[in-house]
Amino acid sequence: MRHKGHAILARVVALFAFAALASPAAAQQCDRACLTALLTQYVDALVAHDPSRLPLAPSVRFTEDSKDLKLGEGLWKTVTARGGFRQDYLDTTRQTAVAHVQLWEDKTQALYSVLLHVKDSKIAGIETLVQRVTTDGRFQPTELGAPIKGMNTPILAGRKMSRAEMIKVALGYPEGLRIGNFTDGGTKFAPETYRVENGVITAGAGCGRADCGMYAQHIMLHPSIIANVAAVDEENGVVVLWMNFGYTDSYGPGNALVTFEAFKIWGGQIHSILAFFKPLPLATSRNWTSSDEVPRKE
Template identity: 70%
Template sequence: MWQHKVQTAIGILLVSGFALLLGSSGASAATEKCDRNCMTEMLTAYLDALVAHDPSKLPLADDVRVTEDSKALKIGEGLWQTVTGKGTFRHDYLDVRKQIAAAHVQLLEGANPALYSIVLHLRDRKIAGIESLVQRITPGSRFQPTELGKPIRGLDDPIPAGKRQSRATMIRTALTYTEGLRVGNFTDGGTPFAPETYRVENGVITAGEGCGRADCGLYTQNIMVHPGIIASVAAVDEENGVVLLWMNFGHTGSSYGEGNALVTFEAFKVWGGEIHAISAFFRGLPISTARFWPSSDPVPR
């Protein structure tokens, strides 16, 4: 009888110890997530390594995947071989929930700017995926960045009390911009711009205050129809109220070069049910260009 009691007690202790071990492992795994500071540091470390042409000290996952302009590369290829320095501009988009650290960054290739969209996919505090888009600016480029020596106005403004949206509604609000492009009219697309909304594309104000053109109104500008536009959610910075979308604008004749479409990582400051600021880095790529990375969140069709 006493042997049975001892065996039972030992069994209980073993089960309890195993449960504690599992709980401890779960807690340890939870601590492997990056917070905002960790994500900022990860982006800085990545950009420093990029400029130094030396990925050896980065915390890379064994199965790290790399794309540049939607083409598969090995770490150290592509812009890693040509970049010569950092410019003056960087804006981060930190998605703690999905462990995605993204940024728009101005880099240099000699004297010429390279507008760099970078999306780091993190897992267990390591870089498991590196997704980028590069737009090279030359003296002959149509868009010469004039707004990248300072922060993009409004993107980092604190969200007013009571105006913060849920992640899902932030995404829905941002996607009304895609719908406006699809139908060729932001009024018909139901895109809710705030009165102060303006848009910066490749470092140039193209709509709203500071645009400097005859047709600067977001609701009055003549925009072409983009019936084949595709959108994917790259990151949602819930704390700062910013949604970063990847978009392929689809077929629009020869508007973006014969056989090309505009491909962009475009950021939308969203709160109170309205879009308050827009910043995009884009370039022309073959119309068939896909993202080849999953959307962080479902995109309603």
């Protein structure tokens, strides 16, 4: 009887071991530290002009400014150094790692948005947006020497929101732009909301304007704005939207602003905003699937 009992126990142990081996996806799920490390590996490889340094899934896809390229092309050929700024957004639910990164091409700043699609702890897709700022550019980044105010502030107990709730609040931003009024659009801003666009303060303390409040500023109509969800950092309370601002006749002939824009959200309000954007043709689409469903406007 004792031998029989030992045999049954051995079979149970073996079954548990087999089940563990039979679930590689769960075992290889990338946590926050893993996603952060992949972003670091990516930036290191980019600056070194060496994609072979990356843990790549088979048939990895790479886009720059919404165009499919071979990995190693585009900014990979021209980048010369990293800058001092990087802001990460980590979506462990959808296995995506996003960052706004300051890079250099000699004396030209490259404001770089990168999103890594991760599968089994390997990089399966890479989408990027590159905005170049030359030394004679009209707007020179002034706020990329330190973390963006409020973006990394720990969320107070009881103020954290669900993924769906954060997305709903974030989508209030393009809705306000669509109708040209954040108040009528129901966009939820905290009184201290701080916004940095391409390294320049455009709302909140220090914006240098008479109308630094989000509700006080005049905004133009963006009737054809398109938005979808790039990532949701549920732990840090940030939603990253990809947006094409659509036709406004203000970003150059035939162009619209395209952006990866991050919204720090807690307690039902947007508290901090960081965007890197560039003018691209009006017809530019993201060409990647939204991580979460976005309700269609009639």
